[in-house]
Amino acid sequence: MTPGARVAASIEIIDDILAGQAAEQALTRWARNSRFAGSKDRAAIRDLVFAALRTWRSDAVLGGGEDGRARMIGRLRADDADIDALFDDAGHAPAPLTDEERQAGATPTEIGDRWNLPEWLLPQWQAALGDDAEAIALIAQDRAPITLRVNTRVCSVADVQSALESEQVLTEANSLSPTALTVLSNPRRVRQSQAYIDGWIEMQDAASQAVVDAIPDGTRALDYCAGGGGKALALAARGFTVWAHDIAPGRMADIPDRAERAGVQIRVVAPDQLPAKEKFDVVLCDAPCSGSGAWRRSPEGKWALTQQRLDELNGIQDEILDTAMGHVTPEGTLVYVTCSVLTCENEDRIDAFLARHAGWTCSFRKRWTISAEGDGFFTAHLTRG
Known part of the structure; x- marks a missing residue:
């Protein structure tokens, strides 16, 4: 053509x-x-x-x-x-x-035209990002970086870079995570590369990797909203025994094959297969959200989002935390994650959880803004006492 x-x-x-x-x-x-x-x-x-x-x-x-x-x-x-x-x-x-x-x-x-955001969302975007609101809105109009997670259980970062370079895929270290590499050339060759076939790498945003890096050490982990399993695989690579759960089991269909390729084991469980008595050192809730931190990858989402849907998502986020907390051991950590930059999906949800549940505290919270190296993410760690 x-x-x-x-x-x-x-x-x-x-x-x-x-x-x-x-x-x-x-x-x-x-x-x-x-x-x-x-x-x-x-x-x-x-x-x-x-x-x-x-x-x-x-x-x-x-x-x-x-x-x-x-x-x-x-x-x-x-x-x-x-x-x-x-x-x-x-x-x-x-x-x-x-x-x-x-x-x-x-x-x-007009601001909405220059920032390429829905008019109704502008006040929330500005409130969440403050003086950086315009700069981040402009960055969000560019293509997102293509980022790999190195499976350090089986190889080193240097091994991966060398192997990919031999197939004309150049990469560089990404500062957001020690396991992250940003692809500089020939990104469409990655999935055909021997490194990918052998389970040395997975496609995963660097900030998403940083979220997993921040999780405290433990033995057993439940990825409560596992989806395709990217974070479950990253937890398994860290040495956790991992269970993957999702309200829509079909989303997890690829996890067994991905786990086998990576050389790890992940137990995939549907909602009716997760016993209430099962407790975990880490329960990760990568909650459904607006996806505003990743709109570079799914730009259609920002035009489909409405205030009503955002309110619905806030309710779902609260419900997930309230349910998942029952699977946390007394000394364990409930980890909340979104790929959103909006306060109503992040800090507000943590504050609301703490207001509902006496005896819980927030031991860690962090934002990763949309940048040339990764998507926008938020995480908070909730513990008892």
């Missing part, structure tokens, strides 16, 4: 998203109907669509309209691209710009 044809495909997919399709669904449907597109074409189109989702508001202002064509014009203007070379109607490229399109569009000046 020509660069112009890729732009035309992106416009089509954005229009499908505007019509109500989820981004992944729209991308998959387009790919199935476009067998001529190679892997590089699909990757380039995906990058264009996700860039547009991250800068949804500013692209509309720059492009002078709300539809896919206007938003893509705005995206290309933001990148100082040669729009006339891409909109030339040749080789399935979009039709040339009209005089009206050339005159339309303006530099974004």
Whole structure:
């Protein structure tokens, strides 16, 4: 496909998203109907669509309209691209710009347009991030880093870097965690690399790794909201005997294979298989949240979030903590985690828990902001006494 044809495909997919399709669904449907597109074409189109989702508001202002064509014009203007070379109607490229399109569009000046956030969320974003609110909002419009977790049970960080370099995948140390490497080149080769196949590495955000690094030592751990199992695997790599639990067991389907590849054992349990009497030194609650700290990876989420849904999430977060606390040993630690930067999902939930449960204290809490090295995360450690 020509660069112009890729732009035309992106416009089509954005229009499908505007019509109500989820981004992944729209991308998959387009790919199935476009067998001529190679892997590089699909990757380039995906990058264009996700860039547009991250800068949804500013692209509309720059492009002078709300539809896919206007938003893509705005995206290309933001990148100082040669729009006339891409909109030339040749080789399935979009039709040339009209005089009206050339005159339309303006530099974004409103805060919500510049920060690319929903208007209703701006006060909460500013309250949570203070003087850094604008800088972090702008960072959140960039692509997220691709980060690996080194399985130090079986190899060293240096071993991984050397092995990946031999397959033209360059990495550098990430300051957020001693097990984290940021991928500098050829990220799409990682899953085909021998290091990945042999269980030397997993794909995991560096701040997510730092959350696990901060957990106190122990013997038995329950990952109460395990999902795909990234943190359960990291706990197992630290030497914990790990149980993985999730209210939706289907989310944990890949954990056994991932654990086998990593050379660890994780017991996967559905809600009706977790006995109330089972106690753990660490109970990790990576709670469902807005995902605001990871919107670079899932930008569609910030436009789908509403105040009502945020309130619902706060209730779910409280319920998870209240239930999971029953599985903590008397000397154990209840670990609360979100990939959110919003106070209502973080500090407020811990304060509310402490107000509900006398005898519990918060022994540790920390934020990791959205940065060039990792996503935005929050964690707190709750203990008795």
